Amino acid sequence: MIWTIAKKELTEIRRDGRFLWTSLIIVALLFIALGVGAQRYAADRDLRIEASQEDRDSWLNQGDKGPHAAAHYGVYGFKPATPLALFDPGLNDYTGTLQYLEAHKENQAAFKPAADATALARFGDLSGAMVLQLLVPLLIILLCFGMISGEREDGTFRQLMSMGVPRTKLVWGKALGVTGAIAIVLVPGILIAGVLAAILAGNNDPHEMIDFQGKLLVVALAYVAYFAIFVCVALAISIRSRSSGAALTTLVGFWIVTGLLVPRIGADISKAVYPTPSAFEVEASIQKGRDAGIHAHEPNHPNHIAFKNKMLKKYNVTRIEDLPYSFQGLALEADEEHGFKVFDQNYGRVRELYAEQDKVQQVLSVLSPAVAIEGLSEALSGTDVDFANDFSNAAEAYRRNMVRILNADIMQGGKGMTQYSAEWGYRANKSLWSKVPPFDFDPPGLSTILGRNLVSILVLLAWLVGSIFWLTWSARRIKIDM
Amino acid sequence: MIRQIMKNEWTLLSREKILYLALPIYLVMLIYGIMNGTEWKTFLYDNSIEAREMADKVFQSKRDTLDKILAGKLKYSYAEDPRLPAQLARYKGYEMATKPPAPTAAISIGQSDVVPSYVKVQWKPMFKQANTDEIENPRNLAVGTFDLSFVLIYLYPLLIIALSYNVLxxxxxxxxxxxxxxxxxxxRQFVLGKILLRGSLIIGTAVVVSLFGLIVANxxxxxxxxAWRIAMMAVILALYGTFWFGLAVLVNALGKKSSTNALIMMAAWIGLVLVLPAALNLAAKTLYPxxxxxxxxxxxxxxxEQATKESKFSRAYRADLLRAGEEAALKASNTDFYLKVLPLEQQAEKIAQxxxxxxxxxxxxQQTLAERLKYLSPAAVTQIAFNELADSSAGSFNNFNQQVEAYHDVWRQYFLKPVQENRVLTKDELWNIPRFQYQPESGSTIFGRIFGDVLALLIFAGAMLVIGFRLLRNYSGAAR
Amino acid sequence: MLEAVNLKKDYGGHLALKGLNLKIEPGEIYCLLGANGAGKSTTINLFLDFIKPSSGMALIDGMNVADHSIETKKALAYIPEIVMLYRNLSGLENLRYFSQLAGHSEYTDADLLGFLKRAGLPDHAPMKRVGGYSKGMRQKVGIAIAIAKQAKVLLLDEPTSGLDPKASNEFSDLLVQLAGDGVAILMATHDLFRAKESGTRAGIMKHGELVADLVTADIGHADLEALYLKHMHD
Known part of the structure; x- marks a missing residue:
């Protein structure tokens, strides 16, 4: 019975010109978005791999110089992308692309592409994810809004009921028909576009392929759930609406509220609950924190003098030249270690805030499945805030390791020297530079991502289960006349 | 006659539930948008003041230190002398170049949340000075802001559609x-009357609330x-609204069912407001990556690297100087070193240029292309025009960055001379370091930039109305 | 007052009206009889300028309807099979609006209530919203609109179908009254009895042609029916 109904629906849908055109447009947009996305991803990746290599060469071949000068020369960390970013660029336009790793300072990832973009960019990125998140639900709405209300208006519903068709079976048959129609359009579309994109994107960096299949599978499942939610909600509303017009209005309203309004209002709410400090506040707080440090480069600063006296006392000597380690090295290292704490407190607080804000928005996805799928899709595609933070954290950890290696070398190499001589007279060479390993960042694995986005996953599941129940419940109570 | 049609329409509308549901929401959103924009403007303003004060403090502390040194009250090592030109220009001093928000900034946050409104100016190329980005959760940036321009560009057409998709x-x-x-x-008279009533209701509310709200808050x-800018904004939002009403007339003139009309208008909204601008953005990015x-x-x-190779100067210079003893090396390194290293850096920049x-x-x-492509979507035209009026457009920030670059040159020139003369700054020079002063673009420049937008919207709105009313001439009264 | 001159309407090959010639004078009630699709509604729609004739002319008060759409509408009133009004307005408000559109802004509420009363609307009804009216009551508001308009021509498209006999009878009486005031009335109807009772003339249409045109006073009720059926059978 269900299959008969599904088949009839599918035939009707296939003969509907609106469906044909809308799905053609959607598939065309999907092809364009994935094609351009793949090209951009491949170009970015090649450039990044090349740049990392060049940067490493520059580092190794910077010549003989003081280790601290090398620390100032620094290294660039380039934020990688996972291949799924070609499908969902997510927040990539709004996160920095590279992080300068140097002495004394924890720099933030700089150069968000959005800052260089035109105002058109603020209307959104035409990506595969946008097509699936915003446009496919519209296609579903288009297919479903008149499914029951239309039959009621045409009088065919009376006829069906008189034939003794169980209401739930009728509704599930229709749901199956819609699902089939969407699948006929999307599955080949996505498969072909995906294969094309994979060919365009070409070889992948093995680092970026971590858990790729798993992530792909979960993304696919998440979108299937998302579409299923829309099918159920749309059918339920069609059942409960006085007319097809009313059903359409309600559904479009639902789409606008969940897709457009809730995310923006959610951003405002999350900022109101966890206010983001201004860059000045953070800067001032870091300034203040760092002021309490050693001031390694200011020999007349009271903190510097106090640290010197402490060291002299500790090693029971009177001149810094008699210390078992270079004082310059000790001072630089102590200053850095102090800085690490200050940065952890301040930037750590900012990152925590981002995480808290994201959590607020994840919770708000109770009001909007679009918010849940957005977050989940970005997370699995490696284009969310967590990914950017992971990168920044890895880069900072790398910087700290680099600075420590270099300072340790000054402590040894500059032993017995004055501060000035230790900084400018002592020189290290390539053998030290190669002790600093190349920067390497592994994107988070599937289990980490799932753990972090548990709220979104649960909310999406709750929406799915809830909408199925709602549809079944509504189906049992379909009125023959409104 | 038109007046009577409007009066009757008002009576009819006033008995519809949707009006009492939609109008308050619409009002609240307009006001919320204005408040959000105003709050952002205050934030930008406070930042610009704070940034300038930060630079002021730095300059003042250098002057204070010098006063103490000259009065013999401070024991200082050579390296701590605030008058050393290269050190002051490179890392000890800095100017904060700020772009205070325009009084009309609350109209549209535009690009001002992703492009910094204040930048630190030091010796190094502005490109490397990228650490003054405002701290903001990237997700919030990506989602976009709920400002007045969002309400007017996205939601206002929706209300127009909801109230006019079925006029006929x-x-x-x-x-x-x-x-x-x-x-x-x-x-045509009927439709005109109906549209005029709805238009004066929705557009009128938008104009009055926006103007009044903006002025009260700012x-x-x-x-x-x-004032002319918000007047221009009112004109633009009226034209944008007229475009959507015109589309409603056109769609109704086709004589289709209400539900078909609703679908056509929603498709137009999705196409013109959501998909087309995003597609145009993609086109601009792809054509001019x-x-x-x-x-x-x-x-x-x-x-x-190349410049270092080419020059005979070695970065190990200071180590070589050490052979002459530490104090001498210190002194020489603070003057001589920069004398030698600056040309090297300039050469490096030239190579990278x-x-x-x-x-x-x-x-x-890319921007030029985007400026042309925007004419395909009235929503994009309106957004960009609002950005221009709020001084938050890409153009406005380009102008700011050009001013900063120009000032950066002034900064370098000011300190280059004493470095080349191998001397410290005079007291006068330390006191009179040139400051950055933002020159907002003139009203006529802005007007020139939005003139095309207004014209385009006029054509958009006019075309819809003309075509719509022309089609209505053939509208058949016979029941279908 | 109301004149069709060689009026033709061609719907893409299908001739709905094949050269109708008809003249209705003030005070006449002309009943158009005929099966569904015979061209009755097409004729009325042509007089209303809702559709354009393929050739020929529809004249009202000597003016070609197709050229003087707005002017001729000042002279006519139309009552469709089902008078649909604004549900959210009361009967009085509906009447006031349509009267204003017809150019009569001068009526006071008392005037308007008078028209409704004359049309036979119960006293309690005018202030209530039309959403709750029966078909007969809406039909009466339609008559009131026509009365208020002081129309010289009345076009009716099966106005009594679906009315109960009493309402139908009242409606016919009103038409006779209006004709007495000098209004020219063209009514498409299936109701042979009413046509005979209240009509002054009757025409039978078939396949877009007027096959019979007679004065009702000259023919008995049974004869009219026989004539009608004879034409239908041919």
Whole structure:
């Protein structure tokens, strides 16, 4: 019975010109978005791999110089992308692309592409994810809004009921028909576009392929759930609406509220609950924190003098030249270690805030499945805030390791020297530079991502289960006349 | 006659539930948008003040230190002398170049949340000075802000659609059309009356609330002589609204069912507001891809390596100086060193320049293309015009960055001279370091930039109305 | 007052009206009889300028309807099979609006209530919203609109179908009254009895042609029916 109904629906849908055109447009947009996305991803990746290599060469071949000068020369960390970013660029336009790793300072990832973009960019990125998140639900709405209300208006519903068709079976048959129609359009579309994109994107960096299949599978499942939610909600509303017009209005309203309004209002709410400090506040707080440090480069600063006296006392000597380690090295290292704490407190607080804000928005996805799928899709595609933070954290950890290696070398190499001589007279060479390993960042694995986005996953599941129940419940109570 | 049609329409509308649901939401959203924008403007303003004060403090502390040194009250090592020109120019001093928000900034947050409104100016190329980005959760940036321009560009057309998609089709469907058309009034007069009423209600509310709200929240708009900008905004939002009403007339004139009309209008909204601008953005990005900032970073590094190779100057210079003893080395390194290292850096920048030029050229080309493509979508035109009026457009920030670049040159020139003369700054020089002063673009420049937008919207709105009312001439009264 | 001159309407090959010639004078009630699709509604729609004739002319008060759409509508009133009004307005408000559209802004509420009363609307009804009216009551508001308009021509498209006999009878009486005031009335109807009772002339249409045109006073009720059926059978 269900299959008969599904088949009839599918035939009707296939003969509907609106469906044909809308799905053609959607598939065309999907092809364009994935094609351009793949090209951009491949170009970015090649450039990044090349740049990392060049940067490493520059580092190794910077010549003989003081280790601290090398620390100032620094290294660039380039934020990688996972291949799924070609499908969902997510927040990539709004996160920095590279992080300068140097002495004394924890720099933030700089150069968000959005800052260089035109105002058109603020209307959104035409990506595969946008097509699936915003446009496919519209296609579903288009297919479903008149499914029951239309039959009621045409009088065919009376006829069906008189034939003794169980209401739930009728509704599930229709749901199956819609699902089939969407699948006929999307599955080949996505498969072909995906294969094309994979060919365009070409070889992948093995680092970026971590858990790729798993992530792909979960993304696919998440979108299937998302579409299923829309099918159920749309059918339920069609059942409960006085007319097809009313059903359409309600559904479009639902789409606008969940897709457009809730995310923006959610951003405002999350900022109101966890206010983001201004860059000045953070800067001032870091300034203040760092002021309490050693001031390694200011020999007349009271903190510097106090640290010197402490060291002299500790090693029971009177001149810094008699210390078992270079004082310059000790001072630089102590200053850095102090800085690490200050940065952890301040930037750590900012990152925590981002995480808290994201959590607020994840919770708000109770009001909007679009918010849940957005977050989940970005997370699995490696284009969310967590990914950017992971990168920044890895880069900072790398910087700290680099600075420590270099300072340790000054402590040894500059032993017995004055501060000035230790900084400018002592020189290290390539053998030290190669002790600093190349920067390497592994994107988070599937289990980490799932753990972090548990709220979104649960909310999406709750929406799915809830909408199925709602549809079944509504189906049992379909009125023959409104 | 039109007046009577409008009066009757008002009576009819006033008995619809949707009005009492939609109007309050609409009002709340307009006000919320204005509040959000105003709050952002205050934030930008506070930042610009704070940034300038930060620079003031730095300059003042240098002057204070010098006073103490000159008065013999401070024991200082050579390296701590605030008058050392290269050190002051490179890392000890800095200017904060700020772009205070325009009084009308609350209209549209535009690009001002992703492009910094204040930047630190020091010796190093502005490109490398990228650490003044405002701290903001990238998700919030990506989602976009709920400002007045969002309400007007996205939600206002939706309200127009909701109230006018069935102006004529509903008359036909409820059967009143035949009676209406048997009166000595033409279809066009009816539609005009209905649209005029809805237009004055929705557009009028938007104009009044926006103007009144903006002025109350930002009294400086009037005192700073920016009133014309909000007047322009009112004109633009009226034209944008008229475009959507015109589309409603056109769609109704096709004589289709209400539900079909609703679908057509929603499709138009999705196409023109959501999909088309995003597609145009993709087109601009694909046709004129920007060289990656990564490439620029690498170019600077390579330039540096090449310049070092070319010059005979060794970066181990200071170590060599050490042979003459520490104090001498210190002194020499603080003057001589920079004398030698500056040309090296300039050479490095020169080597890297082509890629910077390419970046700039591509960016200009992309912006120019975007400026042309926007004319395909009234929503994009309106957004960009609002950005211009709020001084938050890409153009406005380009101008700011050009001013900063120019000031950066002034900064370098000011300190280059004493470095080349191998001397410290005089007291006068330390006191009179040139400051950055933002020159907002003139009203006529802004007007020139939005003139095309206003014209385009006029054509959009006019075309819809003309075509719509022309189609109505052939509208058949016979029931279908 | 009301004149069709060689009026033709061609719907893409299908001739709905094949050269109708008809003249209705003030005070006449002309009943158009005929099966569904015979061209009755097409004729009325042509007089209303809702559709354009393929050739020929529809004249009202000597003016070609197609050229003087607005002017001729000042002279006519139309009552469709089902008078649909604004549900959210009261009967009085509906009447006031349509009267204003017809150019009569001068009526006071008392005037308007008078028209409704004359049309036979119960006293309690005018202030209530039309949403709750029966078909007969809406039909009466339609008559009131026509009365208020002081129309010289009344076009009716099966106005009594679906009315109960009493309402139908009242409706016919009103028409006779209006004709007495000098109004020219063209009514498409299936109701042979009413046509005979209240009509002054009757025409039978078939396949877009007027096959019979007679004065009702000259023919008995049974004869009219026989004539009608004879034409239908041919």
């Amino acid at each position: 089709s509903s008359e036909r469907e409820q059967g009143t059309q035949v009676l209406l058309l048997s009166q000595p009034v033409s279809v 009294p400086d708009i009037l005192s700073a002589g920016y 920007l060289p990656s900032r990564i490439a620029m970073v690498q170019a600077l590094r390579k330039g540096d 082509p890629i910077f030029d390419e970046f700039e050229n591509q960016r200009q080309a």
